[in-house]
Amino acid sequence: MDEPLATKEEEGLAPALNVSGSALTGILWPTMYRCPHCRHVYKLVFGPGDVFLGEGKRNCSMCHKAFRDRSKEWVEIRSLDRFFFVFPGFVCAWILMGTIACILLAWLGWSLGTTTMLIPVAIAFAAPLIAWLIFRNAQIVRSLHRSSLRGRTKPA
Ligand SMILES: [Zn+2]
Numbered sequence: 001m002d003e004p005l006a007t008k009e010e011e012g013l014a015p016a017l018n019v020s021g022s023a024l025t026g027i028l029w030p031t032m033y034r035c036p037h038c039r040h041v042y043k044l045v046f047g048p049g050d051v052f053l054g055e056g057k058r059n060c061s062m063c064h065k066a067f068r069d070r071s072k073e074w075v076e077i078r079s080l081d082r083f084f085f086v087f088p089g090f091v092c093a094w095i096l097m098g099t100i101a102c103i104l105l106a107w108l109g110w111s112l113g114t115t116t117m118l119i120p121v122a123i124a125f126a127a128p129l130i131a132w133l134i135f136r137n138a139q140i141v142r143s144l145h146r147s148s149l150r151g152r153t154k155p156a
Contacts (some may be wrong), residue, residue: 003057003066004036034058036067043069049084051077055141074143086136091129098125 009032041063043052054071077085087095100145105121 003068005068006033006042006069006070007036007039008032009034033069035062035065038063051081053085053139055146060101073147074140075147077130086133094125094129098129100120101125 012122031045032041033045034041037060040060052069053069053072053074054069056068056071057066058069059066074082075146101121102125
């Protein structure tokens with residue numbers, strides 16, 4: 001438990017992105033996570049997300065020293081963080097966009113008399129969302145598996 005905590009840098013890339021366009025920085029808002037020993041960037045997150053599943057410890061790929069990476073297992077995180085883990089900002093925005101598009105097309109379909117337009121649009125919006133949920137579900141299952149393994153070896 002003596003390992004230092006990883007360095008977190010919000011908007012670390014902002015000056016570089018300001019050159020290409022300030023609107024971009026607002027959307028991307030990257031957060032960099034650095035090794036506290038050698039400042040090697042081991043994780044780059046596009047968004048303010050701070051919930052990661054993991055054992056909480058890792059070894060730097062550059063200097064091979066151990067540190068705490070701010071990650072937690074699924075069983076340890078709060079229910080609000082669980083929600084944001086599965087539905088972060090961009091996923092909520094995607095669902096909202098899909099809903100608006102469906103409403104718009106339903107309204108257009110009503111006036112044009114073609115509701116078949118809705119089906120390909122719905123698939124285009126649902127497919128990446130389903131892929132995302134499958135990806136997150138796999139991460140949660142792995143985390144639960146790690147927790148149960150640890151529980152068996154080290155009874156609390
Ligand atoms: Zn390092």
